[in-house]
Amino acid sequence: MPIALTVNRKKVSVTTDSDKPLLWVLREDLHMAGTKFGCGQGLCGACTVLMDGQAVRSCQTPISAAAGKAITTIEGAKALPQGAALVEAWQAIDVPQCGYCQAGQILSATALLQANPKPSDAEIDEGMNGNICRCATYIRIRRAIRMAAG
Numbered sequence: 001m002p003i004a005l006t007v008n009r010k011k012v013s014v015t016t017d018s019d020k021p022l023l024w025v026l027r028e029d030l031h032m033a034g035t036k037f038g039c040g041q042g043l044c045g046a047c048t049v050l051m052d053g054q055a056v057r058s059c060q061t062p063i064s065a066a067a068g069k070a071i072t073t074i075e076g077a078k079a080l081p082q083g084a085a086l087v088e089a090w091q092a093i094d095v096p097q098c099g100y101c102q103a104g105q106i107l108s109a110t111a112l113l114q115a116n117p118k119p120s121d122a123e124i125d126e127g128m129n130g131n132i133c134r135c136a137t138y139i140r141i142r143r144a145i146r147m148a149a150g
């Protein structure tokens, strides 16, 4: 049965196994490669997207759970004011090293700023706690979030 959802403000319908993770629906069925596969176990945060404004791990979200929901991926992050400010700050500060985790970092930071427009450093650290960066760009990530928060 087709599953209907909204991805980056566009209505889409996918016919697939209802248990298939949202991550793989995005990458394989919808050909959006910005959302990354890291651990596949909900541990690293590389696959983070927004679902109805909440940061979720798309590797742990069956597509059936996304039915009728609004998904924002890195491809659509700039359509949100917080996402646009974060992408700008990320570029200004040149945050990424290898870059692999950064889509998930930006989506988690978007959810953080939506919930808390002026987070303290401690709140940034807590909010970004679930997103691992193998290159340890954490200091630049924090600076970029502060810059985006204005």
Ligand code: FES
Binding pocket: 036, 037, 038, 039, 040, 041, 042, 043, 044, 045, 046, 047, 048, 057, 058, 059, 060
């Ligand atoms: Fe989903 Fe690591 S790939 S949390």
